Structure formats: structure tokens, C-alpha cells
Amino acid sequence: MNLEERIERRRRSDGRPTPVTDYDAISPVSHPDEPTGRGPVLERLLDHLDPAFEGRLPENAYLWGPKGAGKSAVVSALFAHLAALTRQSRSPIPTATRVERPAVVDFVYADVRTAESDFALYHAVLDDLTEDRVPEQGVGTAQLRSRLRDRLAARDRGVVVCTDHVGEPETHSLSAVADLLDPVSPSLSWLAVGRRPPAEVEAAPEVRVEVEAYRRHALMDVLTARTSRGLGRHALVHDQLREVATWADGDAHDALAAVFGAADRAARSGASGVADEHLEAGMADVPRPCVSLGRVLALAENRRRVLYGLVSLDPDRMQSVGAAAESVAATEVVDLSAATVERILYELAEAGVIRRVSRETSDGMGRPPSRLEPRFPTSVFRQLYALTANR
DNA sequence: GATCCACGGGAATACACGGATG
């Protein structure tokens, strides 16, 4: 928490004790350095990556499991640590016995939510591996691939690329990632992370690691760890945590979203703790099924703005896509034509971020319009949007 | 000049309905 946030918190709370001490700690989109309760998965991943510690490249692999099971938490923490580790030993010590082998293996974490195009994926990997800046425009995708190939050849060390969030509506599928990364170099292997069971996934590699949803008790541990860092003492009591954990049914994302929403409500109302009514409201704000906020916040700037405009709208302006588009376009948040906003709204509906609910009765002429319904926790989104907007 | 990407606009298609037609 930086100074600005501290001051803002005091200003809002008029100096009274506030239930929230660190929004980041209870945010459903932030991952702690040490994920809670996923030790066994971590062990299995380390087993798989073991060859890397001897300079050999692990095989391609697929990590899969349902939303909110801590997949991203595990891989982002793991790859951050591994990357830091190999960065320390950037100067390989050549030994007589291992001249042919790369001395160390690098680890790169790439989120395909933010690297949606072929170009962007190559860019993300190359950028992580290179000191100097990689051009974002003006060079072709093929050229970027060969640059990456050259880079790997020049260093004579392998790299394991983790591609998180594979196979979502608007992200690369696992097979697309394979098609992009496999031809680059034999000294590159990948660990894809996604939700779909390997049986349903095309080109899933032999090595697979499954992550199951949290059991209720494990989820309570997660919530306890998070709230003890982010909330004041006794802001949320044990019974309340249990209630959220039960309600969330193993999904840490949804649970944290509810807690975040509840805590924020409590803070705004000036309460020193999270009351049951805050908690109820926090849970009510999370639709089921719920699109993860990570996905929503990873959308392109203008899409986020459109969504922000949308969730700030009077509900009766959401009764038709056209009307919603018009209202959002009239807002200060976006500088787009109504036609473009409308297209974007359809796009977001197609991706499942918002839902179109067709009307039962059709009065008047023509095809009846459909109402729009966000599929993510709107109040949490607004708060996170505001927190990230001024950075 | 090449390249990536987001916009913008509009054409094509789908859908809902009432009324006409076979």
C-alpha cells in the first residue's frame, strides 16, 4: 500500500478505524507470493520441471482445473521465483561434461489474455528474454519469430514458457499456442494452463497436471490468509468466512470477490467491521456463473471503458443493446461512436462477459431487443477499475 | 514502405410478427 492510498483511506474514513487495510490483499485479481493450500500441485509441477535444474528441458505440459482453483496463483508465483532464480545465475559456468547443454533454463510467464494475437505472444516471450525493447509495430510476426529463434540460439540455453489462460473465448487455444511455439526452437518448451479437461483439448501434451477445486476447509484457509493481511482484526469473523466459503463452492475467485465487495461496502458505510448485510450484498454482487475479473480487467482499454460506462448506467438504459450503446457513447468515459460501442457490446456478449437476455414478450414491431446483464461482479469491477485507472 | 491493430461503417443475415396466400 503506498502513501497515496493510505491518505485516501484515512480521508474516506474520517480517521475512524476502517475494515480494509489493504485492498490488494483481498483482491480477486492479485496473487500472493506464496499461494495457500496448493502445496501438492506445486510439488507436482516442481517434479515436472526438475530436469531444468540440471539444464535439461522439461517436456511440454498442460495444467488444468476449474476457475478459481488457484492455477494462476500457483504458476505465477512459481514462475516468478524460478525466473528470479535463473536471473541470479545469468552467467553460466561452462563445465567439461556439459558443453553441449544449456547451463540453465529460463522461465517465462506469459498471459495469453494480454497476448491475444500471434504477434503479441511472440512479443511477450521475446520481451521477457531480451534486455532491449522489442518493437511493437512495423515488423512482421514471422520476423518476430525468427528473432526469438535467434535469441534462443545465441544464448544456448533453454526456456520454459508458461502460457496462462489458454482456451478462453478470446484467447489462443492450446493447439494454437503449440503451433506458434513448437516451430520456434527445440530449446523451447511450454506449460499451458487452462480450464478444459485434456480429453476435450486438441493437441494436449502427454504430461498433465490436474488442479481440483478447493475443498471448503482449504478455501477458508485461503480466505483467512488473505483477510488477515487485508482486513482489520476481527473485521470478518470465522462464521462469516465459513458462510462465504460454503457459498463459493470451491471457487476462490468468487469468494474473494464477495469478500472484497463486502469489505468495500463496509468501509464506505463507515462501519469498522463487515456486517452480515454487507456480506450478503457482496455475495449478491457476484453472478453465478461468474466471469473472472482477471479476464475483464485484461480486456483492451476501450473495452474496459465501455464496461465501466455500462455498469455506471441507470439499469433501465440497459433494456436494449442499442439504447445502452447510445448512453455509453454519450458518456465521458469513452470517445467512440454509438455504432462502435454497440459493436463492442455485441462482441463482449459473444465472449460471455455480458449476457444478452432476450425479452419474453415483444411489444410493437420487429425483433424485440435484449437486455444486457453483466456476468461479473460490477461493484468490485468499478472499484478495481478506479484503483487501476490512475496508475 | 511495411506492419499491427483498433475503429467505423455498412452490407448481409437472422428473427419476430401480422397478414396474405395456397
Add this chain to the structure above:
DNA sequence: CATCCGTGTATTCCCGTGGATC
């Protein structure tokens, strides 16, 4: 009664354009 047609919307699809960068 089943089907077709016209009209008005909603929705999807496609492609040219232009900014920014190399």
C-alpha cells in the same frame, strides 16, 4: 392449417482506413 411474405429490428460479418511505429 401450413407456409410465405413484407416490414421493422436485432445481430453478425466483413473489410477499408488510419494512427503509430519500425
